[in-house]
Amino acid sequence: MKKNQIRLAITGINGRMGKNILKVLNTETINNILLNGVIESKSSLKKKDKILYKSNILNIKSNLIDIIEQFDILIDFTNPKTTLENINICNQYKKKIVIGTTGFTTQQKLIIKKISKNIAVILSSNFSQGINILLKIIENMIKILCQNKQINNVDIDIIEKHHKKKIDFPSGTALSLKEIILQTYKKFNMIKKVTCHSIRAADLYGEHSILFSFIGEQIELIHKASNRIPFAKGAIEAAIWINNKKTGIYNMNDVLGI
Known part of the structure; x- marks a missing residue:
């Protein structure tokens, strides 16, 4: 192993995000990164049990323990149950983890936060630069609204669109957008109703819009993803x-420094 080399493992390698992270790693030059292990569920292993990484063939495993000595950082885009199993293993063996899974309950998030006292964790509902910039724009916009009561009479709606196989709704990103709005209002000792609307259709990559409706006019902020590569690049950048980092829980704002 080269000096300062980061050994990665990816769970859900046959999934949408797993495939795109692998594509980025295979097509772009990223210094000091080595993909050293890949994981998939047993049901998916029946369809594909090997992948090509650079000029190497990696065997896909179904148990994280099988590759536990082969990686330093795990990138996990799976489901809440599997992610919690994986983070407990990472905690036991002192491995760092980047989590892109969404749909966690409040209790599950508390478990992740507790584990982050022992290992470093990045938990983000969206790894694209655009969405995380949008979060900052919205925070500043809400501050303007709160500071001027004359223009604060506004209805706020979040509309999110994803592919029909996405299970959780509203999306994790929509909930993050809603949370930043409510938190900013709370800082001004104000309460605001924010309504989320979910659309599940075809193979949509992901679209989020925030609609601010005033009497007689509207402001709409939109983020559209034309493919999953920005999310894959963000996950690698997070890793x-x-x-x-040794311990603590972080998000993409920390990674991007915004």
Whole structure:
């Protein structure tokens, strides 16, 4: 192993995000990154049990323990149950983890936060630069609304669109958008109703819009993803960033420094 090399493992390698992270790793030059292990559920292993990484063939495993000594950082885009199993293993063996799974309950998030006292964790509902910039724009917009009561008479709706196989709704990103709105209002000792609307259709990659409706006019902020590569690149960037952290829970704002 080269000096300062970061050994990665990816769960859900046959899934949408797993395939796109692998594509980025195979097509772009990323210094000090080595994909050293891949995991998939047993049901998916029946369809494909090997992948090509650079010029190497990696065997896909169904148990994280089988590759536990082969990686330093795990990238996990699976489901809440599987992610909790994986983070407990990472905690036991002192491995860092980047989590892109959404749909966690409040209790599950508390478990992740508790584990982050022992290992470094990045938990984000969306790894794209655009969405995380949008979160900051919305925070500043809400501050303007709260500081001027004359223009604060506004209805706020979040509309999110995803592929029909996405299970959780509203999406994790929509909930993050809603949370930043409510938290900002709370800072001004104000309460606001925010309504989320979910659309599940075809193979949509992901679209989020925030509609601010005033009497006689509207402001709409929209983020559209034309493919999953921005999310894959963000997850890899997060893994590189967390390599120097020992403990704590972080998000993409921390990674991007915004």
